[in-house]
Every structure is written in C-alpha cells, then in structure tokens.
Amino acid sequence: MLARDFIEDSLYNPNYGYFSKSATIFDWSEEPLDFSKIRNNVEFDVVVADRYAAYEADKQLWHTPTELFKPWYGQAIARCLVAEYLLKYFPYEDFVIYEIGAGNGTLAANILDYLQEEHPEVYDRTRYTIIEISGNLAKKQKQRLRRSHPSVQVVHKSVFHWDTREPAPCFFLAMEVIDNFAHDVVRYDLDTLEPFQGLVTVDKKGDFDMIYTKVDDPLISSFLELRRQLSHPLPIGSLFQRFPSIRKLYRNMPFAANLSKEEYIPTRLLSLLRTLRNHFPRHRLLLSDFSSLTDTIPGVNAPVVQTRVQNTTVPCETLLVHQGAFDIFFPTDFQHLRDMYEYTLSRPPTRPQTSWDDPSLPERSTPLSFNSLSLSLGSDFFSSRIPGRRSPLDGVASASGLPVGERKSSVFTHAEFLETYGDLDRTRLRNGENPMLDFYKNVKFLF
Template identity: 70%
Template sequence: MNRLGNVLPQACARRHLASQFQCSRARPFTSTPASLKATRVRRAAAGKDKINYNADVFFDEKPDPDHVDYARVTANDLEQCTAPPTRVKMLVRDFIEDSLYNPNYGYFPTQATIFTSSDTIIDFNSQRNSDQFQDEVAQRYSAYGMDEDGPGRQIWHTPTELFKPYYGRAIAQCLVAEYLLKYFPYEDLVIYEIGAGNGTLALDILDYLRDEYPEVYERTHYNIVEISGRLAELQKDKLLPQHPCVQVTHKSIFHWDKREPAPCFFLAMEVVDNFAHDMIRYDYRTLEPYQGLMTIDANGDFGIYYTRVTDPLIMSFLALRRRLGHPPPLPSLLKSSTMRSIYNNLPFAPNLSTPEYIPTRLLSLLRTLRQHFPRHRLLLSDFSSLPDTIPGVNAPVVQTRYQNKMVPCKTLFVRQGYFDIFFPTHFERLRDMYEHMLAQPLGQADITPVPTRLSPLASSASALSTGEGFFSSYLPPNRRPPVDGVASASGLPVGERKSSVFTHAEFLETYADVSSTRLKNGENPLLDFYKNVKFLF
C-alpha cells in the first residue's frame, strides 16, 4: 500500500487552539466551530450580515473577539509541548509543521513507519507481470500485522524501498557521472541528504560507490540532515558500521547554520511534499491576498480567519511569484474592475477566492541552499500531482491508515500527529524559483570566505562576475552566473548548467539498469509506476 489510498468515507478527527496555550485532546470533527456560529448570530442581530459571504469563514480586518486574546505561536514555540495545544492561533504552515514534525506528538517522530521490504531483494526478472509483483509487495506488507482498533500503524513506501537496490544505484550513477565529469580528482565527493528515512537510499548509494567506483568511494563524505530523532538513530545504526564516511545530524534543515564551501550534491528525495504550506485567499473586490490563521479554542475546536498579509515569508513568496510572472489562481475575467463589480453584486457570490496553498517552506529551503551551500547541485524528486486532495488550489492529501486501509480526509482540521499531510509540487515553477534564487548575489550578511582550503579549481583572481563578458558577449541561457572566486574546470566563468525537469521514467531510463527490473512479460515497474513523480536536476 502506498501513500495514496482509495477514496473512503470521511473519518477525520478535528483539533483546536487558544491564549496562554495549554494541551488538550481531540474530539471528532462534527460541524462548524461554535465560535464561528456565534459570530454569525451576532452579525445577523446587528444587521451586519451580507449577501456576499463565505459560508466557511468569517472575514474581518480583526479576529473574532473570542480569538483576539489567544497567544500567537509558531511551530518552533510548540516544540516543547508534550500534547497538542489549546487557546492559540498560528499560521497554517505552523499548524502543518507542528502536526508533522513536533518531537513529542508529530506524525513523523511518533507515527510514521516507512515500509521496508525485508533483506531479500525482489527478483523482478522472475515475476510474470505487474499483478504478481504487487502480490509480492502485499505479502511483505502483511509482515507488519493487521490493525485492530483506532488509527493503525502509518505505513507507506517509497521508490527507494520498493525498487531497492536499483533505484538507489540509479541515483548513485547520476551523482558519480556528474562528479567524474567536473570534480574528480581535485575535489572530494560531498553529498548531503535531507529526510533520509530508514537510510536505505544512502546505503544503496554507498554500496554502489564502494563496489563500482572504489577510487571515488575513498573520497566520499555522506551527510544526512534528519529532523526526527528516532529516524536519526536508526540511520546511524544502519549506516555507520558499514560506511564510516557517513555523518548524521539531528536537526531541521531550516535551522541549518553551517556553510559548506566545497562543491556538493544535495538530495531531497520524497521530502518536499511534506514541507509546510501557507493558505491564502484573494478578496474578489480588490484582488488583495489575505493570509489564513488557524485557531484552537479551549475546547479543542478549530477555527480559521483571514488577515491582510503581514508575514515576511508569505510576502517574499508572493513578490517572487510576481517577479517571475507566475499568475495567481484567479479567473481571468475578474482582472477587469468592471467585471469584478458586476460579479461582487451577484447574489451569494463568494467574496473570497478558493483557498490556495503556497509552498513557503520550499522557499525557505531555496534560501538555505543559496546561503549555506553556494556550490551545490540539487537533485530533487517528488509528486507533481496527487488524487484525493482536499478542496483548494495546490491542496494537499490528508490521510491516515485506519483498519488496514488508507482513509483520505476532506479537511486540514485533523488531529495533530495522526495524519499524513502532503502536497504536490509544480516542478516548472519550482525550477524558475530555484534558478532565480541562485542568480541573486548574496546579501552582505551572507558573505563569508568561500574556499577554506586550496583547490586547483579555486581562483585567487578578482570576482568572475566582473569579467564574465570577456570571452563572449552574453551568458549562455542554459548557464547560471558564475560563483565569485570559483573558476570552472576550463578556467572560463561560464557558470553551472541550469536545472531541468524530468519525468520519473525519463530520469531512470537515463541512469538506471532497467534490465534488472524488467518483468517476464516486458513490463517494467521501475518505469511504469510513479507516473505522477518528477525530478529536478
């Protein structure tokens, strides 16, 4: 069973927030929060209700009086909480991040179990067809036992586990090909991986390098950045006895504060789908965006309200999107002020747009890469589309495993820690954001000496960017601006090749040994599965 289950009746739990925040238990999700109902009753009594309103939210410049005194918190503030809080309010991204990563009750530290198909490698060539292959996977799932009452063990698999060791070897071949072309023998092979799960991908990569490229393996440094303490210990136990070149750091990548001056490869495989997003909606009268804040009252009930955008990260994302020419998800008809006026006078027309989930934490990752890994090469893979999402633009799947079945929900208001929340990634827009970020000069606060050791590829000459036009009158469109102080292998300031987007099959056809995963009837699950996954490299 993968992370995407069949559509089943909604069976979601609901949680809530409040001031001088405390911890509370969840109650079943039943209906609209009582505080929201009271708000509508007061408005109706005061004659302030409108024809044009949203049935699911209240929309004022100030929060409802019941919530105005709640403590405003972030996911970092809640890390010391041993149970979900009450009487608090927070941005949607902080709620998602707390639900998934809180060290005491978050989904990944306490609930998630990554499927491991045992030490026996599946013999793909002996399988008749994909049906027999899936039966084989199902038998290995059965080793985890059956769920009884309540939410079951949260088991899901990744391509790394399903196609081991061939998937990991394909990633290794991609990295070593680039390394041999550009850096060997002058630089070490430095790899960073975030969210390494069970450590299987790292193990398969390092085993492959040790067996096939021993001269490269001797110069390999493999660094894992892992937010889950439980998984960090599992990774150490699995990897260190066999590969002393591994270093595991128990830390969120968003708290990373060390600068890596050497060329390195940065892996984010099946990770960014669980990065927290913010929710915004647009006022159809002015097209102004509003940020969503979630509230949890003393009884544990959720609410949500909208305010003008004041969060710096949301503002940065929206500004970057405008700069790149990525339009907001608004009907083109409403770009005209005349048509907006007509629309807003229609009976029962919503005054706010459909919720949009924006990848603000993904922007944080790009900033971290730009600042702390100036000579990195990013290899990222994840879902490009998802079924069974909750309502909204770029909305997530919210699901849990219940009595051996994956149950998708219709709302984000679910008990913290018991539900997986994961988003699709728009890879073409991500590529544009990423390349734009890398093209920007570092701010004065970010400037530190680059190479800390001598390298044949390092230059002591003046900044390359000042002379990049000496050899040609233009910078090739498929190249980034050069990194100051660092020459290319040819000595010319041509910069790194820009990233491209590949489908799952395109990438693996290039780097994988596809003959090892071919079934008897000619099907190849390594290429045929995960059609909603893409790569950025």
C-alpha cells in the same frame, strides 16, 4: 497560528508529530527482490500488498521507490551523481553529498555500497552527511549505516535551522521530501485582489477553524513578491483580474464569496532554496517528488490529508485535523520550482559575512561552476552580456550536461531519469514490463 506552523506542528512536533511518533516507512527484507521471477505488474502489486500485510494493522505506513526497487533505484541515483563528480571535480575535490530526510537510510546505503564496489577511488574520497529532523529516524540511520559505512555523519536537525557553510562543491539530495514541507494558505479579496493569510484558530471545545487576515508574515510576503517577479499567474481567472466591473458584478450576486478559494503556497520550499543559496553556494541539487496528486482537499495546489485505519488508507476533506494522526503532503509544480530555484540562486546571500567565509569564493558562485575561470567570474559566468563571450552553439553540451546557454537545471519525468541512469534489466518482469518505469508516473526530478 499560521497554516504552515500548524502543518509543521502536526507533522514534526517531537512529542506527538506524525513523523515523530506515527509514521513507518515500508522496508523490504535485506535481500533485494528478484524481479525476473514476477510475471507482470499485477503480480508485483500482489507481492507489495502481501509485504504490507505483514506489518501491524493501523500502522501509519507508506512506501517510496527507494524501498520498492532497492538497490537498483539507489544505484541509478549514484550513477547520476558520480558521473557529474568524475566529469567536473575528480581528482581535485572530495565527493561531498548531503541528503535531507533520509528515511530508513536505504538510499544512502545503496549509494555508498555502489561507490564502494564500482568506484573505490571515489568512495575513499566521499563525505556523506544526512540532515534528519526526526530523532527516531536519525537513530535508525546511524544504526544502519555505521556498520558498513562508519564515515557517514547523521545530524539530527531541521534543514531550516542549518547554520554551517559548506564551501566545497557538493551534491544535495532531496528525495521524496518536499511534499511534506509546510505550506501557507492564501485567499484573495475579490474586490481588490489583495492577499490574505490563513490562521488556524481553536475554540474552547478544541475545534479548529481558519480565519484570514492581511498578509504581515515576511515569508509569505517574500513568496508573493517572488511570484510577481517571475510572472507566475495568480489562481484567479484572467477576466476577473483584468476587469474590476466583472468582479463587481459577481460580488453583487446573492451569496457570492468575498474571497477566492484557498491557495496553498510553498513557503517552506522557498526557505530551503534560501538555505541552499546561503550555506551551500557550490551545490548541485537533485530533487524528486510528486508533481500531481489525487484525493486532495479543496483548493489550489491543495494537499492530500490521510491516515490509515485497519490497513486501509482514508483521505480527509480538510486540513484541520488532529495533530500527529494524519499525513499531510503536497504536489509540486516543477516548472515553477525551477524558476524559483534559479531566481533565488541568482540573488545575493541574505546572511552577513562571517569569519568562516571562504574569501576565495565569489559571493554568488554558481552551483554549476566547474573550473577556476567560472569561479573567478562568479554569477556572471552564465551571462551573455560579458563582452566577447561566444554565442551558444546548438548541440554543444556544458559541463552540467545541458546545452550551452540554456537553463542551469532541468525537469525530468520519473521514467526519463531512470531510462538515463537505471539498470533497467534488473527490474524487468517476465512479460517485459518494468515497474520501476511504470510506477510513479506522477513523480518528477529536478537536476
């Protein structure tokens, strides 16, 4: 099978997948941690380690900033979303939020608790939908949220199988999710630079191997074409690409490889962007995940493959491991993601028109549309080619909070985002350090 199918089977198979059977998300007690009583970041590490030790040995356990810094991290997300909603849609539209991969349901609970307490008039107009692929987590989310927020809807489905169009303005959350999106493996012929796709094979003894064939998968082909359109570089040295004579010289060397090293391409991430374009035409995306990782397996944009043994994390050196027993997660190049996102949204939907389409919406309405004029202009609202359109003015902010004429989304470091929206006094330690800012330096936001 294709590498991405192997990864999805390993992580999400309902019978033996890692997230279906093995994984446990670290969870504090219901009472939030009193950060003001902790001396410094070293002591905070000890507190977290002690809480980890309370879990059973060999449990596949990991933590997220949502859990470590609850409810303050979730409240920062809520402030970001409600500021946009109040600025652009209230009181004419409902506050519609979708979240994929909601874990224990902690982020949803923190957001809704904050709205209920601080913005009751917004809370009364909030529709919160969770799209969750894991049956166990979907059940846990329902049990946790419906006690205090019975209007929350939990849909047990993969986001890649989503088939319902949301015509209203909405916010789409993907927090610590896309790192576990399946990637494909591609290598390039060093003579011709032709790409080859990776296929996982298994022999009669049950041992895995990877073979390479010419690309015939439509999703891989689409990603490679998108990269060409965006002028993103190939993972091959520029001299190799420009001068066939250098490639020939290298290939004549003893034991020279005929294929480049493995590259892991985010094909399922492209599937998500297409889903947003086709089914959430007026969304605003808030996404956060790892921008870099250590202990990765060999290759370009390669993942970390790891498991836990006796409460110790053990990284591996290959993707070809026993399905369901290992976590597989990838870094994301956020500058490339932003390019892919905006280019994909600028394309027409790839679905046929159906009876449930809203005829009042343009076929390619922008995710940042904020009034009737922008909707009537459709995607051309952001075009500088419209006759008579005023030139962007330096320092003038658009409704999205971005300077007029600039990109429709921005990339922020973890600290930059939380310095803007977080209540930092709540997570400051006695010596002035702030683990909510100091930790997760390899995480970024797209908004």
